[in-house]
Amino acid sequence: MWREIKPDETRTVTIDGGHKIVTYSFGSGDDVLFLVNGGPGLPCDYLREAHSCFVDQGFRVVAFDQLDCGASDRPNDPSLWTLTRHVWETEQVRQKLGLGKVHFLGHSWGGWQAVEYALTYPENLASLILSSTVADMPQLRAELDRLKAALGPEAVAMMQRHEAQGTFSHPEYVGAITVLNYRHVCRLQEAPASVMRSLSNWNMAPYTTVQGPNEFTYIGNIRHWSRLADLHRVEVPVLITVGQHDEQTPACALEMKLRLKHAELAVFPNSSHLPFYEDPALYYPVLQGFLERNRRTPR
Structure with a gap:
């Protein structure tokens, strides 16, 4: 079950090109x-x-603030805001920390990176967890239109x-997005403190460039991306997790x-896009069981 755990190590690594990335490491497992x-x-x-608690199962848990967010450098260079470059950045972090083969968990946009990473650096994976994510933007955009349609014509x-018209900040449009966010992003009456910390420090510039103005309107540079035809090349075990009401849908x-x-x-029947917070009693046993079955080092 998730709980606040302080990192055992907060380390800054310099990736090729000179930008600094801040990383967080919990535990010391192999x-x-x-x-x-x-x-x-x-x-x-x-x-x-939400996942640092896996130190209790003997895993080392590693996360990082991607470039242009959190405590990492913010060069504010739109040429860096592409899926391909972010996958390269992720590999740089893995190399600089000397992590070896990893159990790669990508959530949402991180899941798009996970798919690309698995196809680009397959030798570095022990397993893959695709959490509330997709591998085909045209399908996702069609599914989002279906979710919007439930609001009525x-x-x-x-x-x-x-x-x-591009008037995404109009109150009536914002109101519709607010309803959709509650239905399909987080259905909790009150978001956990860690979610609020992330949201309060969100750099919307890369988000808008890559994705679009909100979670339900994909007009950024990712809008035509699809890797469905290449997924057969992934050889490692994969766990796919999704909320029944997820914006990145069960379909x-x-x-x-x-x-x-x-x-x-x-x-997970009781959740949308954040099942580790919305449906933890079901989420954690599933992820724990998958990781235990695919450990590289027996306990």
């Missing part, structure tokens, strides 16, 4: 759970606090008008499972 969080532009507080027409999760050779899929 098996490394390597966390790459959502965003982009979001500090890693919410994901590292008048609301959809209003949202389409504002999206066409998207199923499509990944059908393309992967060695995949398990867990759907």
